[in-house]
Amino acid sequence: MAKDKTEDPTLAKKEKKDKKDKKRKHSDIDPTSAIVGDEAVETPAKKEKKEKKDKKRKSLPAADVDADGDIAVVDVKDEDDEKKEDSTAPLAALVPFANPLCGEKEQKKVLKGVKKAAKSKALKRGVKECVKCIRKSPPSNPTTNTATSLPSGIVVLAADISPMDVISHIPVLCEDHGIPYVYVPSRAELGAAGSTKRPTSVVMIMPKVGKGVEEDKEWEEAFGELNKLAVKMGGEVRV
Template sequence: MAKDRTEDPEKKEKKSRKSIDGVSKSHKKEKKDKKDKKEKKQKNREEQPTSDAVAGADEDVEMGGTGAAEVAVNGEDEVVKQLVPFADPMATAEETKKILDGVKRASRNRALLTGIKETQKSLRRSSTAATAAPRGILILAADTYPWDIISHMPVLCEDHNTPYIFVRSREELGQAGGSVRMQTSAMMVLAEKGVKKAAKEGEAAKEAVPGELSAEEYKKAYEKLLKVVNKAQDRVKL
């Protein structure tokens, strides 16, 4: 008679538990490894700028964004502005301050044209004669996007003997000129002070504007600004 080989129920239960515990432990270890890898990967991304972050900045420009993108640098967000490659001459910090002050004076004295449409119209109406005095000074914002909306302006200025210069921020330019949109890509400081419209026919307006200059004072302020721009023009790379 064959020996009964039926396994003891108690031993069978212990073996089953051991098998389940082994699978459970293996599963837990695998899950923990995945979690550790994920945390390590996330930490590396936070510590240094990745190619994805840089690609994101370029994508923002191509998709018609503001021309600025946030890139993580040393654990902090830093705004990197995309400037037009043809921004020459570019105003220095000291020159920018003088230019923006000149824009403010021009605005108070009704001698400022705002926006690409207005400045372009004025340029096209200017004389191309080398001896003709320029109608004004063109100031362009180097962080304008898309670039092609102002790319023709420097050439137009040269054709019409008009001095021009770039500043870094269209926001600062817009604020200095009191622009309604607060951001402007182009402004022109006119050589002559504007004249107030008469309140009534044949009667000059008598209301005073804070900071308004006389015609003589404005002329001196304009010539001072012109010297700053002409000096910067000497740095233009041909």
């Protein structure tokens, strides 16, 4: 009788299972690591990658790294966007009746005149002081003012005042007394030009220098130029 050469089915199943286990263990091993004994050791490639990641994390500010040590995503604003926001933000705070409002060129001339007036002690600051001076001024027509017949003063108001009722009555007083007035966008810049540390809502430039200061022909010419600019801007109504 010939010998039966068929294999034991249980033995074949066992060999098949061992092959699958070996294959699974091989796939679980990280290709960048090597096994020494029972522990996995980092290969040079993995170690170099980890060092690069640590250096990048150390170079970032603390705010850009979260609690787990991972790099956090930070929303970075463009410089052009910040400039746009800065340029448009003050416009929303301007009073609606700011007319005539100085442009960039006119603002430089007006603030330069305010600085000269402060040096010559020919400047009134604040609502109370300016209103008092306006009421004492004789009524006149600003359109008829000339180099020889100048107004009692020139009023410069800040357009970013809140609440607006603080200065809303001043333009009416100026028109009643024939005093030209203009608006500048920033009260902080107006205060700085008037040699004060605080923002100023309104200043009044006087035609004559204050006490203790010698008469200056240059200041009279500068006041005449400011008067022409204020009268010209007052004749242009901007809607």
